[in-house]
Amino acid sequence: MSGKYVISRDDWSLHRKGELDRQRHHEKMKEAIKKNLADVVSEESIIMSDGGKIVKVPIRTLDEYHFRFDQGKQKHAGQGDGKSKVGDVLAQDPQDRKGGSGKGAGEEPGVDYYEAEITVDELAEMIFEDLGLPNLQPKKKPELPADTVEFKDIRKKGIGSNIDRKRTILEAIKRNAWKGERGLTKITPDDLRFKTWDLTHKQESNAVVLAMMDTSGSMGPYEKYIARSFFFWMVRFLRTRYQNVQIVFLAHHVEARETTEEEFFTRGASGGTRCSSVYRLALEIIQNRYNPRDYNLYAFHFSDGDNLASDNELCIKLVQDLLQVCNLVGYGEIEGPYYYTSTLRSAYKKISDPKFIVVTIKDKSGVYPALKKFFSPAQSVGN
Amino acid sequence: MQDELKLLEEAVEKITAKAREFGLDFYDMYFEICPADVIYTFGAYGMPTRFSHWTFGKTYHKMKTMYDYNLSKIYELVINSNPCYAFLLEGNSLIQNKMVIAHVLAHGDFFKNNVHFRKTAGHMVESMAGAARRFREYELKYGRDKVEAFLDAVISVQEHVDPSPRKSGGAEEDRPAAEKGKSCAAAGAGGGGGAGQSCAGGGAGAGSGGTCAGGTCIGGGGGTRAGGARKRRETPYDDLWELDDRGSERPDQKEETKKFPEQPEKDLLLFIMEHARDLEDWQRDVISVVRQEMLYFWPQMETRIMNEGWATYWHLRIMREIDLTEEETIEFAKMHAGVIQTSRFRLNPYYLGLKIFESIEKRWNEPSEEERKKFGRPGGEGRKKIFEVRELENDVSFLRNYLTEDLVKELDLYLYKKQGQEWKIVEKDWEKVRDGIVAGLTNCGYPYLVVEDGDFNRRGELYLRHCFEGSELDVYYLEKTLPYVHRLWGRTVHLETVLDGKKVLFTFNGEKVGKKFL
Known part of the structure; x- marks a missing residue:
């Protein structure tokens, strides 16, 4: 060098x-x-x-x-293929996908956040x-899974019946590869891999969540979107946190019916609103399938509150019935673009039960507070 | 692996000899082969030894992800220092490395000879390492969050330094001793240049450009000043007297009417470092370091087109001269094509710089009749001329002097702008295109701000002015940045700019940003 x-x-x-x-x-x-x-x-x-x-x-x-120029108002330099001329369009900004319901995002330059x-x-x-099911009570447990066995560990020693074939073969291939040989020739004892299990004791209470949603004509796409966002996270939350929670989906306009999860999240509907129908259905389902002595019951209902006025009295009564059997009843009202004074919410003011929780959601950002309010395990409500 | 190094050594030997034969004059070279994550780290930080900050992590993550998805590749990274460090990507093929080495040697030549780098080569690698160490100590002493939050604020205004050698001589000498014993010899080098597929270059450049700081003490904001000492005027109307003196401020003016600063000060960081009242020593040190590093990187930012063009020009010529096999020739051609790939949305500095250098060489080798007569160009001086250009110009002067009508046409350059939802070509006239590009490069593309008054309203408030030259500021960003300035200055801060042809003053008083038309 x-x-x-x-x-x-x-x-x-x-x-x-x-x-x-x-x-x-x-x-x-x-x-x-x-x-x-x-x-x-x-x-x-x-x-x-x-x-x-x-x-x-x-x-x-x-x-x-930092201090910078407004990209949208500045001229930039580029290079063409020899045939460019004034007026050529190089690119188009995608249509603002926030459109409509977002809150005043329009002013901000959408360039590069x-x-x-x-x-x-x-x-x-x-x-x-920090979410959890409130007021969870130990109940008799007809469906409680026994000690569950979970295969979640791999070891080099184990019983023959538990050989993990795939991993064993992989090990053998790997070992060959180290030596520069291709493929699988022979499996040595060192390659063997066994699955092993852990016993897990899950002492959990049974819970049933009744998800009720208003799908009447007055629930526009925006209101439905809010309700679905709430239920989307609720379902995810329940599934990840609780092994033994059943979710029942109920949709209603004038009449109520039980739906599948997929229908619940995708199907639109129209018609008037009679909230009592869904409460009645919920009570029926509880009576037939979920004995309150065996289950923790939670009912959540989302609506725009635009209920048939003559129906309100009945609703109050049915909610009170539900409160008799449920650990918690939640009612979420989505405030639409119009302001109603005689919404269901104002009717519910008469109910004073700590297990009955009402939230109003004004816009998208209200979903998270609603989740927090409904699912705060700290709520200690005497039962 | 040993073989590989051996082959590489042979290649370096050959290429270095060839480069010298061509007249390139570079520092001693350190070549270091390193894995991708390391090279991308350096790319993001601009320098291996730089202090830690999450923004570098963010840049690194972006660059590394691009690499992982095979969207861009940095083949090499070169640090402006003496000796000059070059990092080669592990896994480069021999031919790739040959091109990269040729490229890097030309960068070395540029660093060593371009006048704008005159004060940069030196101990920047070490001084950055020292700063990084001190910052870590500050974190231990004052808490990570506190240091980080302060750095956030400093970095938000880091490009507001003054790299110009002030005409008022001696500025360097009477710079206050704030720079913690680091002599003016800070030097170094930085990152930007990834040769490589078009995005690679861009990515690397953005990395260092956007986040770097450093350099020597070129900038001269009149260092010594009576800090804030200023007598109150006797009556509220006394300032009317000042009108008589407008435009004729002289140092012998009476103390009462002296502005503070006397001249608008471009070096915001320096001004804050010297005059913000509530900063602690460690905070002044942080500002000083960020400023030094920005000054160090500045020459690289303002000569990017030239520097990359120069390196591309030479790797082409050197590679043509050394023996390549057929396969190697094709691979080299592919790589070179990747480097000079153009884009409809931005200028490729490698390509633009290369074309301009080639055009200069040609015009000085075979001047037209007119040029012979008018400028007395004898012809045959192409090489000499480009060496002279690489010594004296920076991007702004390079383009202004040598981007000719023919080149603009040949390269099909244009200006485009957003109109409604569409980005449209709005200018093809060559002079306007040239001037538009030059305007975008002025002050390295950053808005030019000055400190107008360091004692505004006589309450020690900071009044900044944006020297408006036709481009409006991004108001959303402005309103988010002012609070950072407030964090540094410790009192209400103002920024004057122009929106829709009207003067506007933005003010942040610690709680909210206000805006009023002047």
Whole structure:
């Protein structure tokens, strides 16, 4: 070497700086999402996603703010293929997908806010962090699963019947690959992998949640969207947290009926509103299938409150009946664009039972507070 | 692996010799082969030894993700220092490395010879490491969140430094000793240049450009000033007297009428560091470091087109001269094509710089009749001329002087703008296109702000003015950034700018941003 240059190759495996700051950024991102959960919870891209995958959550707080020019008003330079002329359209901004119901996002330049990528599960964890089923009581447990066996560990020793074939073969292939041989030749004792199990004792109370939604004509797409956002997270929450929760879906307009989960979330309907119908159905289902002595019962009803006025009295009575058997009855009213004075909510003011909770949701960001209100395990209501 | 190093050594030997033969003059070189995550870390930080901050983590994450999905690749990263460090991506093929080495040597030549880098080469690698160490100590002492929050604020205005060597001589000498013993020799180098597929270059550039800071003490905001000492006027109307003196401020003016600062001060960081009243020592140190590092990176930001063009020009010529097999030739051609790929939405500095250098060489080699007569160009001086250009210009002057009508036409350059929902080409006239590009490069593309008054309303408030030159500021960003300035200054801050042809003053008083038309 002439001394004018050096070539080297060091061990960089301990160089973690970028990784550490990346983690810090990720942490900050999570914090930011947490602070904005109210907005994030009703983000369309999440509700519409089929779960499990990565969703993009816009967060503005992690933008690196500085004084800069307005990109939209500035001229930029580009290079054509030789045939460009004045007036050529290079690109089109996507139509503002926030459209309509979002709150005054129009003023902000939509150019490059930061979109955090996060899995629905991660997000769900944050949302559910301090949620729980309130007033849960130990009940007789006809369906309580016995000690469950969960295969969740892999070991090198075990009983023959529990050999994990796939992993064993993989090990063998890997070992061959180390030696530069291709494929699977022979399995040595060292390759063997066994599944082992853990016994888990789940001492859990049975719970049934009755999800009731108004699907009448007055519930516009926006109101339905809010109600569905709520139920979307509720269902996810119940499924991840409680092994033994059954959810019954009830939709109603003038008449009520039990639906499948898919129908509940997708089907539209029209017609007038008679809320008593759904309460009656709920009571019937409880009577026939879920004995309050065996089950913790929760009923949640979402409506725009635009109920048939003559029906209100009956509703009050039925809600009181429900309160007799349920641990909690929640009523969520979505305030539509019109303001009604004689909504169901005002009728419910007469009911004073700590187990009856009413929330009103004005816009998308109200979904998260509603979740928190309904599912705060701290609520200690005497029963 | 040893073989690989051996081959690489041979290649370096050959290429270095060739480069010298061409007259390139570079520092001693350190080549270091490192894995992708390390090279991308350096790309994001602009320098291996830089302090930690989550914004670097964010950039790193973005760049690394692009790499993981095979959307972009940085083949190499070069640090402006003496000796010059070049990091080669592990897994580069030999031919890739050959091109990269040729490319890097030309960067080295540029760093060493371009006048704008004159004060940068030196100890920046070490001084950045020192700063990073001190920052870590501050974190231990004052808490991570506190240091981080302060850095957030400093970084939000980091590009507001003054890299110009002030004509009022001696500015460097009487710079207050705030820079913690780091002498003016801070130097270094930075990151930007990834040769590589078009996005790679862009990504790397954005990384260092956007987040870097550093450099020498070129900037000269008149360092010493009587901090804030200013007598109250006797009557509320006394300031009318000032009208008589407008435009004729002289140092011998009476103390009472002295403005503070006397001249509008571009170096916002320096001004805050020296005059903000409630900062603690460690905070002033943080500001000083960020400012130094920005000053260090500034020359790279303002010569990006030239620097990359120069390096591309030379890797082409060097590679043409060394023996390549057929396969290698094709691979090299592919790679080079990737580097100079153009985009409809931005200028490719590699390509634009290359074309301009080639055009200069040609015009000085074979001047037209007119040029011979008018400028007395004898011809045959192409090489000499481009070496001179690489020494004296920066991007702004480079384009203004050498982006000719023919080039604008040949390269099909244009300006485009958003109209409604569409991004449309709005300008093809070559002079306007050239001026538009130059305007975008002025002050490295950042708005030009000055401190107009450091004692506004006589309450120690900070009054900044945006020197409006036709482009409006992003109001949303402005309103989010002002609070950061407030965090640094500790009192109410104002920013004057122009919206829709009217002067507007934005004010942040610690609680909310107000706006009023002047």
